[in-house]
Amino acid sequence: QQQVKQSPQSLIVQKGGISIINCAYENTAFDYFPWYQQFPGKGPALLIAIRPDVSEKKEGRFTISFNKSAKQFSLHIMDSQPGDSATYFCAAADTGFQKLVFGTGTRLLVSP
Amino acid sequence: DGGITQSPKYLFRKEGQNVTLSCEQNLNHDAMYWYRQDPGQGLRLIYYSQIVNDFQKGDIAEGYSVSREKKESFPLTVTSAQKNPTAFYLCASSIRDRVYFGPGTRLTVT
Numbered sequence: 001q002q003q004v005k006q007s008p009q010s011l012i013v014q015k016g017g018i019s020i021i022n023c024a025y026e027n028t029a030f031d032y033f034p035w036y037q038q039f040p041g042k043g044p045a046l047l048i049a050i051r052p053d054v055s056e057k058k059e060g061r062f063t064i065s066f067n068k069s070a071k072q073f074s075l076h077i078m079d080s081q082p083g084d085s086a087t088y089f090c091a092a093a094d095t096g097f098q099k100l101v102f103g104t105g106t107r108l109l110v111s112p
Numbered sequence: 113d114g115g116i117t118q119s120p121k122y123l124f125r126k127e128g129q130n131v132t133l134s135c136e137q138n139l140n141h142d143a144m145y146w147y148r149q150d151p152g153q154g155l156r157l158i159y160y161s162q163i164v165n166d167f168q169k170g171d172i173a174e175g176y177s178v179s180r181e182k183k184e185s186f187p188l189t190v191t192s193a194q195k196n197p198t199a200f201y202l203c204a205s206s207i208r209d210r211v212y213f214g215p216g217t218r219l220t221v222t
Contacts, residue, residue, distance in 0.1 A: 009152070032209050043116075043202050043213030044155070089154060097209045098162065099145065099170070104154040 004092050006103030013110050019077040021106045023090035026071065030092040034100070035064065035075045038087045047088070048075070080110045115139065116214035118203050123219045125197075133188045133217050135203035144186040145204040145211070148172060155202065161186055190219065197221045 005024045013019045023033075034049035050057045050064040050073065057064045063076040077084055090103040116137045125131045137144065143162050147155040157170030161180040175194025180186055186205075190197045198221050203214040 006154075034209075034211075036213075041216070041218075043204075043215050045213070046210065049209070093209060097206075099157055099160050100155075100211055101157075102147075102155040104152060 004090055004101050004103045006090050006106060008106060009104070010107045011109070013077075013080045013108065015080065015082060015110055015112055017080050017110075019080045019084065019108055019110070020074060021088055021090070021108070022072065022074045023092075023103050024070075024072045025092050027092070027094065028071070029094040030101075031095050032093045032097060033064070033066065033073050034091050034093075035062075036089045036091065036102075038089065038105075044089060077108075080108075082110045082112050084108060085110050116203060116205055116212060118201075118214040118217050121215065121217060123217055125219070125221050127221055128192045129221075130189055130191050131197075131219065131221075133190065133201055133203075133219070135186045135188065135214060137184055137186075137203075137205045137212075137214075139205055139207070139212065140183070141205035141207050141212075142183070143206045144180070145206070146170075146176070146178065146186070146188045147202040147204065147213075149200040149202055149216075158188065158201075190221075 035047045036044035037047045038044040048059050061078045066073045087105045087107045089105045091100040119134045145160040146158040159178040161167035177189045202216045
């Protein structure tokens with residue numbers, strides 16, 4: 001019940017294209033869904049996060065779409081750039097936030 | 113300069129030796145965490161601490177131990193009982209729901 005399933009495992013997108021990464025969860029107690037970006041050899045950094053009271057959140061070129069009934073959420077990167085090439089992790093936490101449960105990560109490569 | 117410090121960046125040990133990874137934060141966060149990262153497996157929680165002198169096991173605590181004697185410090189000991197200790201170890205701290213990660217320590221055991 002604590003799992004967060006992430007897909008795809010890897011993704012290649014052309015510069016200027018849209019990158020889409022999907023996550024699904026089972027635990028209905030989850031109410032906080034962040035996305036993290038990690039560059040090689042570095043720690044992950046918070047990119048954007050959403051709570052179930054909204055279906056979409058946008059920050060610059062990054063958008064989270066959230067489907068509560070399907071228990072799914074996704075990250076969309078518009079106008080993808082080579083500098084976006086990194087590993088992206090979705091995560092979830094339940095009410096009271098004691099700890100984050102992470103997906104297995106998606107390695108994104110944006111080709112020039 | 114505020115943040116989370118992990119040292120050293122690279123660590124090499126012989127099999128059978130215990131090793132302690134350092135984690136210090138000056139963000140005044142109450143909660144601290146240790147995650148292990150392996151290729152294709154995401155981040156898995158080893159231990160976490162919500163307050164000084166208290167900590168809980170995460171999903172993969174076997175072969176690891178921690179202490180939380182000071183708010184700013186949360187060292188992780190990888191013991192010889194850990195079967196596959198070679199990995200990238202990430203320390204984190206949080207305030208409310210915002211989690212901040214350190215730069216990580218890559219441990220190699222041969």
